[in-house]
Amino acid sequence: MTNQGSGDVTIVDLSTMSPVATLAIGGKPAGVAVSADGARAYVTSPEGKYLTVIDARGRRALRRIALEGGPLGLAVAPDGRRVFVADMYDGRLFAVDPETGAVVATAHVGVTPSGVAVTPDGRLILVSLRDADRIALVDAASFEKIGEIEVGRHPFGVTIDAAGARAYTANVESDDVSVIDLATRAVVATVKVGKRPYCVALAQGRGFVTDQYAEAVSVFDLSTLAPVGEVKVGEYPEGIGASRDGKTVYVANWFTNEFWSIAADSLQVVGKAKTGDGPRAFGAFIRAMN
């Protein structure tokens, strides 16, 4: 969990929902992404203008990689060899080699790039362009923008399903989720959710959406796109992620400094942990190898 107020990262053991380590990060950390093999976690500090490389097994920060602009959203390539970081202020997406710390490529994607996601085959990168109400498509090999898709107003988090078939954007200003078919690269549906949605997680054939102004997680069915229910959570829920087995969904409650777990089938809140101040956890923050 990136704690933007206290400037650190809390590592929580999901089996006990207990904090097990706190790492000083600085620079108002916000974005986070864990590599597919669970070895590394990467954290952006938009105010400090750097990316921190964390040894997720040893639970220690290894090094900082300086970046320009305002690094916020990020995603790790499936093979772990690149970290894609969006610069929210100057409209760029950086491809960072996490071992050497070099920015190996830069794509100009459009205004206020926010959430970043990569397809499971590693070939396509999606970047939400918040103030343009669009998603930018970036070809991972050439690292060039190859298209845009118009979505709802102010898309922030973007999530791709495990099959690489669909993507989901949380549209903060229009209070809905755009459902994108990745084969045709078109929006196929828009799902109404609660106020100020931040991010979408997928589990058990359901979409889970943090509604910042509603103290709630909206739940909808991924096949019918009909609402399933709403889970009351803490204040200003932001980052949300599912366990790899899809049984549990985890939510960062920014205002109340708590990390909650929710059973994806019964929608019951099953656990709570304390975090540092202002947990955002914007990105793929779940490392659990269950």
Added chain:
Amino acid sequence: MSFVVARRGIVLAALSLAALAPSTGFAHGPSRQKVTETIEIAAPAEKIWAVIGNFQDLSWLPVVAKTEGTGDNEPNKATRHITLKNGGEIDELLTKYDAKDFSQAYRIEKVDVKVLPVNNYSSTLTVKPQGDKSVVEWKGAFYRGYPNNDPPPELSDEAALKAITGLYQSGLAALKEKVESGK
């Protein structure tokens, strides 16, 4: 946390900031800020709610000159246009209203950062009964006035926090004085 001394000087200083950057609508900086202020008042919650429970009447807040609005206390319909004594103007929307639990939430729809150096401001005002006393809690979440990196000092995170903290502290102190003195 509670306090007794009104800190009107701070909020007036904050509200009269001569900021140079233009207001930028929904754009905002990278780090949302939060403020929670509370005060204990020697009165039942009903009596305090009678003063602050009407979204269309902000006269209990010392910096406010006038409140004009429509929609009574209906969430997502009620709006108010606030004119401050220093001439600043703020438009707000009521987003939640629960008279039974003495709680209301609202957000700023429009404000110039010269008036209040914040963006994307949302707030909750709640009265919590505690025996024959009450605790009033005022909470806010917002971004600083400057939407990009490296803000000028008057539009920094610190400036936003100082402005809102000062507003809440002076407002709650004035509320306490008003309710406890019975004026």
